[in-house]
Amino acid sequence: MTELAAKQVALGEVRGAPAADPVDVPMIRHWLAAMGDANPVYLEEGLAPPAMAQVWTMQGLRAEAKGSSPVDAMMTALNARGYTGVVATNCEQTYHRYVRVGERLTAATRFADLAGPKRTALGVGYFATWNITWYSEDDEPVAEMLFRVLKFRPPDRTSDHEPGRPPDREPDRTPGREPYPLQPAINQDTAFFWEGTRRGELRIQSCADCGELRHPPGPLCPRCRSTNRTHTLATGTGTLYSYVVHHHPPVPGRAVPFVVGVVELPEGVRIVGNVVDCPIEEVTIGMPLRVTYRPMDDRLVLPMWTPREQ
Ligand code: ZN
Numbered sequence: 001m002t003e004l005a006a007k008q009v010a011l012g013e014v015r016g017a018p019a020a021d022p023v024d025v026p027m028i029r030h031w032l033a034a035m036g037d038a039n040p041v042y043l044e045e046g047l048a049p050p051a052m053a054q055v056w057t058m059q060g061l062r063a064e065a066k067g068s069s070p071v072d073a074m075m076t077a078l079n080a081r082g083y084t085g086v087v088a089t090n091c092e093q094t095y096h097r098y099v100r101v102g103e104r105l106t107a108a109t110r111f112a113d114l115a116g117p118k119r120t121a122l123g124v125g126y127f128a129t130w131n132i133t134w135y136s137e138d139d140e141p142v143a144e145m146l147f148r149v150l151k152f153r154p155p156d157r158t159s160d161h162e163p164g165r166p167p168d169r170e171p172d173r174t175p176g177r178e179p180y181p182l183q184p185a186i187n188q189d190t191a192f193f194w195e196g197t198r199r200g201e202l203r204i205q206s207c208a209d210c211g212e213l214r215h216p217p218g219p220l221c222p223r224c225r226s227t228n229r230t231h232t233l234a235t236g237t238g239t240l241y242s243y244v245v246h247h248h249p250p251v252p253g254r255a256v257p258f259v260v261g262v263v264e265l266p267e268g269v270r271i272v273g274n275v276v277d278c279p280i281e282e283v284t285i286g287m288p289l290r291v292t293y294r295p296m297d298d299r300l301v302l303p304m305w306t307p308r309e310q
Helices: 002-010 025-035 041-045 050-057 070-080 191-198
Strands: 013-018 085-095 106-120 123-135 141-152 203-207 229-233 237-246 258-264 270-275 288-295 301-307
Touching: 002 070, 002 106, 025 041, 025 050, 050 085, 050 106, 050 123, 050 141, 070 106, 070 123, 070 141, 085 123, 106 141, 191 203, 191 229, 191 301, 237 270
Parallel strands: 270 301
Antiparallel strands: 013 106, 085 141, 106 123, 123 141, 203 229, 237 258, 237 288, 258 270, 288 301
């Protein structure tokens, strides 16, 4: 990896193709609406919001390959070695001037650094850093971005000696069952919750000092700042506060469409989970639900929600 990184750094700044379209008003209008930015200056003066820099040179979903950047080879190599996880850890943008409607930008990419392998809470991985500079048609740099991602190797969930995970006293293993591909982040703050679901309990974290309930679990009480914590057992009933029906993109280990709900518990917190055993067209906000525990593999039990008679 070190050798490839040095090679990619040595390539220096690699220019991409000019943007497929010039900076235009419709995209600016959509962006302002999506961001809730009511500043009239952009549309009145024909200026692009600076944070749109990346918008103008972004390839579409079905874009034809127009040559590769020095980052592509690095990502391919990391993926091939099992570092398939991605977390963007840093993005810094610098704006040199406003870009005007009608200008056509070109992005240039420079691979800056590869650091690792490093052990992180997500798994062992590499931090890859690169810079993108956007140029005007007369080669003036108008914006720059430093981007750093952690490419990590997702931990092997079949291991009995997973770091940070307490030993399981009730293995309850079904031999030969494939691990569910979407594993939750299990750490010191969340382990109690997943131990609970394996035992058919819906555990809600509570402050050991002031009693405030909180979900999702975290290290600090939002009310009194105490780090002393315990948990309480929820009754397992709730009502559907909000939901989405997921159609696309495909999700490993799941058949689409499926319903992702936010369930309001009578205890006073909300929890995210799938709504199951209910035709999608019958899912409605406010419907009464009851928790159901679904084993996804030998270790993971997901709490899901099923309709409940009132
Ligand atoms: Zn508290």
